[in-house]
Amino acid sequence: MDGAEEGKKKISEAVIRRLPRYYRYLSELMSRNVERISSKELSRSLDITASQVRQDLNQFGGFGQQGYGYNVEYLQKEIGRILGLNRRYSMIIVGAGNLGRAICNHQNFDRRGFHIAALFDVNPEAAGRELNHLPVYGMEQMESYITEHRIDIAALCIPSNRAQEVAMRLCSCGIKGLWNFSSIELKVPANVKVENVHLTESLMTLSYAIKESER
Amino acid sequence: MDGAEEGKKKISEAVIRRLPRYYRYLSELMSRNVERISSKELSRSLDITASQVRQDLNQFGGFGQQGYGYNVEYLQKEIGRILGLNRRYSMIIVGAGNLGRAICNHQNFDRRGFHIAALFDVNPEAAGRELNHLPVYGMEQMESYITEHRIDIAALCIPSNRAQEVAMRLCSCGIKGLWNFSSIELKVPANVKVENVHLTESLMTLSYAIKESER
DNA sequence: TAGATTGTTAATCGATTAACAATC
DNA sequence: TAGATTGTTAATCGATTAACAATC
Incomplete structure (x- = not known):
């Protein structure tokens, strides 16, 4: 042993x-x-x-x-x-723009154990409303919500220039994973995991493949 | 030589x-x-x-x-x-659901040379309307539109069970690249390039990383 | 000229593929 | 038992890292 x-x-x-x-x-x-x-x-x-x-x-x-x-x-x-799909994860979506809304409407995540609990947005007129039966809160309530509801994952659907700052706030209140849709590389503590969905990079890779096949 | x-x-x-x-x-x-x-x-x-x-x-x-x-x-x-970013690409979005709309609202793609020309949707009440100043057409107009407007890329934002069939239709009228957001692996001719954005797989990878870091 | 930093070759490391004995 | 197919070791291939001569 x-x-x-x-x-x-x-x-x-x-x-x-x-x-x-x-x-x-x-x-x-x-x-x-x-x-x-x-x-x-x-x-x-x-x-x-x-x-x-x-x-x-x-x-x-x-x-x-x-x-x-x-x-x-x-x-x-x-x-x-x-x-790790034999358990459920609680997830929030930060940024209730088009992308955030698209994700919160996606059926498959919940089916696989990823439960979306709420959305957060800077826009005060978005906050307070509901989206797809999910509450939308202002950004100032984010930390307390995460702690109280034991949120595991945050999907970052906000503009790149605010992503790092918001990521740090999320990390400081015990989030375990960040699903990053902004186009920057986040710097986070080692205990927080980041999974990137870099759409623009993905499209550039496609562009390369098309260019190559045309030669 | x-x-x-x-x-x-x-x-x-x-x-x-x-x-x-x-x-x-x-x-x-x-x-x-x-x-x-x-x-x-x-x-x-x-x-x-x-x-x-x-x-x-x-x-x-x-x-x-x-x-x-x-x-x-x-x-x-x-x-x-x-x-291949030194030229412009014409792109359509197939599927005007939440994801399709999110993509068509994304500012950065156009900036990088990816011009979104139109959306297509099966839903007849979506068709005929406009989204973000872009026309939405019915699926039956897809082929002729691609040919006439020399579309290079189609973003596939439709349910997985219809993705393969629609992909084949797109391939048959000369599309060069598919940006696939459905969760299946598309089978296409070798001259058509596919770039996948598999969101559920991405989330599962994050799940694994979180699980591992908790041990 | 001295210092910095590339371009490139060689060494190492890791991932994929091949092969086959174990065994259902 | 014969056939199929795994688990696993060994061989190959490719990608990353190290080292250093070339040169700005």
Whole structure:
């Protein structure tokens, strides 16, 4: 017992980013009542080599069975557990502009365990109203709300020039994760996790691909 | 002259995905009237090693000068050119729901050369109206509009179960790139480029990171 | 000239793919 | 038992980092 037990081997980000894809596809298979699947079939559907599928899954332990493959329902549940989807998260949306509203209207998040509790906005005439049955509060109430309602995640849907400052406020009251839609790189304490959705960068990457294919 | 001239060495996706970050930071430096920057300074601001910065930039040629560093304005322009930002793209948004509307209201895309021309929606009562001064048409007019207005890019903001079918329609009338916000993996001809924005997957990755940091 | 910093080659590290023995 | 397919080790490939000569 020299500390070699619990999940130590650092899992690479490349692997982690593939897990949601497996998860989604397995969920789809479940809804089609498919019971078992082999790494080879998975590989065909997901454009990943069978070898990599097995390598990926074995980072977390043996979920399959020789000669049989993987049980779809079991594997889906296990990957869900690995991703932390076996519990619920409370989320707020900061910035009730178009993007904030689009996210709060998105059905799928709640289904996956991400419960949106409220929105916050600087605009006093937005505050006090409701959006999609969710309350909209002024920014000054943000800290106390997070503490009282034990909010885990904040989606940052505000202009880039205010994002860093608001991020720091969120970090200071115990938020665990920031879902950052602003176009800047946030600097936050190590205990707060940031996931970026950089739309403009995404579009530029597409632009590059189009340009290349035209040559 | 045995065909060893023009841009052959295939640039890796990892490099391409870093280019927009350089571009954005250099744009910021320009607005602050910074004239020159070294790979070391870039590395500090972008959390990339100086060695990698130089390696990345030299994939495309020597943009710097020994003992001096890089000229900010020149480098920004060159990276823009590499990304294909030195021209304008015409874009339509398919699906005028919350997400589609959020994107059409986003200021930054047009600034970077991505001009949104119109929206399309199945809902007949959405069609015919205007959104943010942009026309909304019914889906049946999509193909002819794309051809007539030489549309380059379509942002797919429709439910996942209809995404593949609509994608095929878009491909068949000469679209060059799909910006896919639906949660499925699109199958398209090789000449059409797809850039995915998988929001649910992004959120699951954040969930994983939070779970890990709590252990 | 001395100092700084690039461009580029070589070394290292990590991720992907191939192969195959284990076993259901 | 024969066939299928995993788990896992070894080989390959590619990306990142280190080092340093070139040169502004």
